[in-house]
Amino acid sequence: MSPDRPAPPFGPEHGFGLYVHWPYCTRICPYCDFNVYAAKDRDNAALIKALGDDLTRHARMLTGHPKLGSIYFGGGTPSLMAPADIAALIEQAANLFGLAPDAEITLEANPNDVLTGDLEGWAAAGVTRLSVGLQSLDDEALAFLGRDHDAAGARKAQALAAQYFPNHTIDLIYARPGQSPDEWEKELSDALSLGAPHLSLYELTIAERTAFGKRAERGELVPMPDDDQADLYELTQSVAEAHGLSAYEVSNHARSAETQSKHNLTYWRGGDWIGLGPGAHGRLSLGGERIATHAALRPADYISGIKPMASHVEGEHLSPLDTARELLALGLRPGEGFDVARIETLTGSPVPEETLAVFESQGLIRRDVSRIALTMDGRLLADRIAAELSP
Structure with missing residues (x-):
């Protein structure tokens, strides 16, 4: 692209990444709404081959794309993958697309996998960043969340991850039923004192098809009221800010720009990403069109459906209107x-000035020429603001 031409509204100019979904877990958590299956004793050779064939298929069709800026192994529990299989996929991606000099390669891992896993092997495979799912530093909360580790194990796992991966992140879940502000402030402060350069802090969501969702239907579990959740969200921001990890996105906090998640920024900025693995989503730009891809959910269907010699991208061709709505909803999330x-x-139409003016007067957005960003109060109403600004 010519340096004097503006970047198109979507596409790899805004980031290009690869997402690999590993669908297996040793235990399925009661709050999890992802496409996951019990690991059991499985032969993963067919799935590993399908992932490689799927990557080859994408490379055949994305010949004009730049080098990959990020690779993200998510799930599921991708830390259950053999390091040799992780290394092979990274090497194949590098051979097919190339990797940017500062490419970020993230592996999600449960604390117990960190404690017993081959961290040297992960690093040798090419992983540069570890995402450790602590979820809580309270034993009672961990039992409630169905986790298979305790608080002591979570602390040990984070310390070990930091030795091998200085650029790492930890996840925590808050706004649990009955959780008080004092309890959350102490737990969050304890987590921040561990020294991780990045934290993802998520409010507990009760999805219908999960075990928690079924318990809620029976009245056995009562979600935290929205107003109480909002209070905890504001508390989260102030505590994290005081520890030097300001929010660069609605739920994500980083110590510096260098430790922000490059892969997730690709999502929020409207870049392209390849989605590999059962149930994986992708967004690809070809010939000026935005294509949404969604792989088959069941591993067996995914494996049998991969055609490495395919000559076109299979997916939904999004309309300019649908693309605009998605870019707006995602683009409002980061602080930038x-x-x-x-x-x-x-769309060919301006975003309504009257609506922008109202939100600005209410202190919900900041404006700099045509660029808008949510304020702290605005983040609490992100979905509503996106809906009202949506074309």
């Missing part, structure tokens, strides 16, 4: 904000 001119390029 979003250029609404990108929406206007797609």
Whole structure:
């Protein structure tokens, strides 16, 4: 692209990544709404081959794309993968697409896998960043969340991860039923004192098809009221800020720009990413069109459906309007904000000035020419603001 031409409203100019979904877990957590299956004793050779064939298929069709800026192994529990299989996929991606010099390669891991896993092997495979699912530092809460580790194990896992992967992140789940502000402030402060350069802090969501969702239907579990959740969210921001990890996105906190998640920024900025693995989603740009891909959910269906010699991308061709709505909803999440001119390029119509003015007067957004960003109060109403600004 010519340096004097503006970047298109979507596509690899805004980031290019690879997401690999590993669908197996040793235990399925009661709050999990992802496409996951019990690991049991499985022969994973067919799935590993399918992932490689799927990557080859994408490379045949994305010949004009730049080098990959990130690879993210998610799930499920991708730390259950053999390091040799992780290394092979990374090497194949590097051979097919190339890796940017500062490419970020993340592996999600449960604490017990960190304590018993081959961290040297992960690093040798090419992993540069570990995402450790602590979820809590309270034993009672961990039991409630169905985790198979305790608080002591979580602390040990984070310390071990830091030795091998200075750029790592930890996940915590808060706004659990009955959780008080004092309890959460202590737990969050304890987690921040561990020294991780990045934290992902998520409010507990009760999804219908999960074990928690079924318990809620029976009245056995009562989700925290929305107002109480909002209070804990505001508390989260102030405590994290005081520890030097400000929010660069609604739920994500980093010590510096260098420790922000490059892969997730690709999502929020409207970049392209390949989705490999059962149930994986992707967004690809070809010929000026935005294509949403969604792999088959069941591992057996995914494996049997891969055609490495395919000559076209199978997926839904999004309309400019659908693309604009998605870019807006995602683009409002990071603190850096979003250029609404990108929406206007797609729709041919301006974002309503009156609505922007109202949100600005209410202290919900900040504006800099055509760029808008949510304020702290605005983050609490992110979905509503995106809906009202949506074309």
